Structures are given as structure tokens and as C-alpha cells.
Amino acid sequence: MTPDRLDLVSKLYQRSAWPRVLEAASGGPSRAPLVVDLDPTTFCDLACPECISGKLLNQSRFTPERLAALAEELVAMSVRAVVLIGGGEPLAHRGTRRVLRILGEAGLAVGVVTNGTMIKQNLAELAEYAAWVRVSVDAGTRETYGLFRPDRKGRSVFDKVIENMRLLAEAKRGALGYSFLVMSRQEPDGRAVTNHHEVLRAAELAYDIGCDYFETKAMFDDDHHIVQVPRKVLESVDRQLAEAARLESATFQLVNSSTLTALRSHIGPVQPKEYDRCRVTELRTLITPSGVYACAYHRGNPLARIGDAVTDDFATIWRDSDRGMVNPSRDCRFHCARHRSNLELERIAQETGRPLLAEDYDPFI
Numbered sequence: 496m497t498p499d500r501l502d503l504v505s506k507l508y509q510r511s512a513w514p515r516v517l518e519a520a521s522g523g524p525s526r527a528p529l530v531v532d533l534d535p536t537t538f539c540d541l542a543c544p545e546c547i548s549g550k551l552l553n554q555s556r557f558t559p560e561r562l563a564a565l566a567e568e569l570v571a572m573s574v575r576a577v578v579l580i581g582g583g584e585p586l587a588h589r590g591t592r593r594v595l596r597i598l599g600e601a602g603l604a605v606g607v608v609t610n611g612t613m614i615k616q617n618l619a620e621l622a623e624y625a626a627w628v629r630v631s632v633d634a635g636t637r638e639t640y641g642l643f644r645p646d647r648k649g650r651s652v653f654d655k656v657i658e659n660m661r662l663l664a665e666a667k668r669g670a671l672g673y674s675f676l677v678m679s680r681q682e683p684d685g686r687a688v689t690n691h692h693e694v695l696r697a698a699e700l701a702y703d704i705g706c707d708y709f710e711t712k713a714m715f716d717d718d719h720h721i722v723q724v725p726r727k728v729l730e731s732v733d734r735q736l737a738e739a740a741r742l743e744s745a746t747f748q749l750v751n752s753s754t755l756t757a758l759r760s761h762i763g764p765v766q767p768k769e770y771d772r773c774r775v776t777e778l779r780t781l782i783t784p785s786g787v788y789a790c791a792y793h794r795g796n797p798l799a800r801i802g803d804a805v806t807d808d809f810a811t812i813w814r815d816s817d818r819g820m821v822n823p824s825r826d827c828r829f830h831c832a833r834h835r836s837n838l839e840l841e842r843i844a845q846e847t848g849r850p851l852l853a854e855d856y857d858p859f860i
């Protein structure tokens with residue numbers, strides 16, 4: 496049976512992760528994170544009105560030389576997996592190709608979250624070194640794409656993105672994902688616009704392109720609380736996904752994010768937490784040109800900033816910083832995908848975790 500890649504708790508029990516998982520469980524500092532989210536740039540060529548990082552775009556930058564040196568530092572620290580993402584469009588930095596090569600050649604697993612407009616310029620490295628590439632499309636037609644993912648001049652570049660995905664599907668070694676964030680908004684003229692009716696069409700397109708999976712997600716507000724959607728919308732999404740299920744096979748999967756699952760279970764926007772130390776911050780961290788942050792949910796939050804990787808090497812930042820400044824009972828009352836991982840790490844500390852370790856299967860814990 497293929498392991499469930501959304502089961503983040505089970506991933507803690509992989510053999511090579513275990514020494515650092517034990518360090519994190521103990522509540523102390525770890526020698527290095529296992530997974531790094533890395534924003535190569537804060538620049539983006541699109542101007543999505545709902546973008547969670549909208550206020551953080553187009554700020555500081557890494558030079559290509561600093562970005563390459565940073566990749567070498569991650570290798571030297573035995574980081575296992577890196578997700579190239581943003582705040583910004585990771586493929587917009589001209590140094591990203593080199594980062595992919597450095598990390599890939601060193602055997603780190605690399606994931607890429609991209610808007611897809613610049614896949615062609617990065618095609619050889621993406622095809623060779625990315626364990627997965629997830630393209631944020633959020634639409635099944637050119638028109639709807641233009642409403643939710645316009646470029647900086649308000650145009651729809653849907654056709655280019657889909658064409659780029661076809662190129663990558665042909666050449667790739669890793670997995671290719673089509674991601675669909677369910678969104679609605681009221682325009683200034685009072686008109687309501689939504690993309691939820693295009694879930695089925697988008698899933699069919701993902702299948703046709705040769706994607707390995709199609710993922711649906713729910714939206715966050717600026718504070719990372721899941722935006723509640725009307726029941727009718729959720730029912731429509733579920734009907735379309737039920738119809739899309741006929742496309743599923745060993746090579747094409749429908750993936751449900753934990754955010755949509757939370758909406759289905761009528762869990763409100765608040766996810767209270769009892770613990771005041773996030774043990775996951777010892778296992779995952781976020782590096783951006785505007786600062787290093789203890790957690791990707793706190794991108795741009797000065798209270799969670801642990802250093803500056805533009806000026807300082809990452810090993811020093813990690814050694815000298817205190818990730819304990821984030822207090823989940825106070826600072827993370829939104830839905831956190833790693834809440835259950837934190838609860839499991841507490842159990843591991845109390846020696847009531849699972850008795851057996853698994854062989855390594857997915858370093859993206």
C-alpha cells in the first residue's frame with residue numbers, strides 16, 4: 496500500500512528522521528531542521544487579489560551568490576528536504592535553477608510551489624531535481640483564472656501556465672500537482688465572483704495534462720483562519736469531486752487538504768492549543784529574503800523572526816536563535832496542519848508514542 500503523504504504524524508516515525516524528532520520531542524533545540532521552506536524571492540509576476548502574502552511581496556532580495564551559498568549551508572547541515580515557495584514566485588529568481596541543482600545533486604528532496612508561469616525557463620532543473628512541483632492554478636478556464644490569478648497588468652496567463660505544465664509532465668522525474676484554492680469574493684460593484692464551479696473541469700484538465708494529483712484547498716484570511724464557505728458551495732465542490740473520482744488511478748490522485756476537511760467537519764476558524772512550545776519549529780523552518788521565521792505560518796511576523804539569512808549564515812542563525820518564542824496557545828489559534836504532529840511529539844516525549852519505526856518514505860514531514 497502507498498503511504499498516505501498527508502499523514503504527517505506517521506512521517507515522524509521514519510528511521511533517519513528519528514534522532515532529530517527525539518531532540519524536538521524533548522523540548523530542546525535540534526541540531527538542524529529536517530525540512531526548510533525557502534522563499535528565493537519576494538517578487539511575483541502575478542497579482543492575485545486573495546494572496547495571503549500580498550502585503551509581503553516585492554521587498555528584500557537574495558543575490559544569486561547568496562542564494563547558492565545558502566543552499567550549500569542547508570546541505571552541510573544535513574537538512575533533508577527543501578520546499579521552494581513564497582511569499583513571491585520561487586521560479587522568478589534567476590538563481591533558483593542553481594539552487595535546484597545544488598540541492599538535487601546533494602540528494603536532498605526538493606518540492607516546488609509555483610504559479611507555473613516560469614516553468615519553461617527552469618524546465619531542465621525542475622524535471623531532473625524536483626521530487627514534486629505543485630502548480631497553483633485555482634481555475635479550469637482562462638476567464639476564471641484571470642479573475643483570481645491576474646498578472647500585474649490584469650491579464651490572464653492561463654494558457655501559458657497550462658502549456659508549461661504539459662512540458663513538465665513530459666519531462667519530469669518527480670510528481671506534478673495541480674492545486675485549486677476554492678475562492679469567492681464580492682467585487683466593488685457588488686457582483687459576486689467565485690471559482691468553485693470549475694473544480695471538475697480543472698480536475699479533468701489536470702488529468703489530461705498528465706498531472707499525478709489534483710489538490711483542493713480552502714482559503715485563509717490574513718490571520719490564517721480558514722475562511723468559512725457557504726454549505727451550498729461545499730456541497731457543490733464535493734459533488735464535483737465525487738464525479739472526478741472516476742479519473743482516479745494508480746497514477747492520478749485526488750488530494751483533499753486538511754483545510755477543506757476541517758470545513759466539512761464544521762470545525763470553526765479557531766483551533767485552540769494547550770501547549771506553549773511548538774516542537775515542530777525544531778524540525779521545520781522558513782527562510783525568506785526578509786528574514787528567517789520559526790514557522791511558515793508566521794511569515795513576516797516580527798515576533799517569530801529568528802534571523803537574517805541575507806547577512807548571516809544559516810548554521811549560526813540556527814545555533815543562536817530561540818524558536819521557543821512562538822507560543823501556540825497564544826500565537827497559533829488558527830488551523831495548523833501540524834497541530835497533531837505537536838501532540839504526537841508530546842507523546843513521544845512521554846514515551847507513549849508508537850513502538851515501531853518505519854523505513855524512510857517521505858522526508859517532507
Ligand SMILES: C[S@@+](CC[C@H](N)C(=O)[O-])C[C@H]1O[C@@H](n2cnc3c(N)ncnc32)[C@H](O)[C@@H]1O
Nearest residue numbers: 545546547581582583584608609610631714715
Ligand atoms: C502565496 S503562494 C506563493 C508561491 C507561488 N507564487 C504560487 O502562486 O504558488 C503559495 C501558496 O499559497 C496559497 N495561497 C495564497 N493565498 C492564499 C490564501 N488566502 N489562503 C490559502 N492559501 C493561499 C496558494 O494557493 C499557493 O499554493
Ligand code: SF4
Nearest residue numbers: 773790792823827831
Ligand atoms: S502554526 Fe504554530 S503550532 Fe503550528 S507549526 Fe507553526 S508555530 Fe507550530
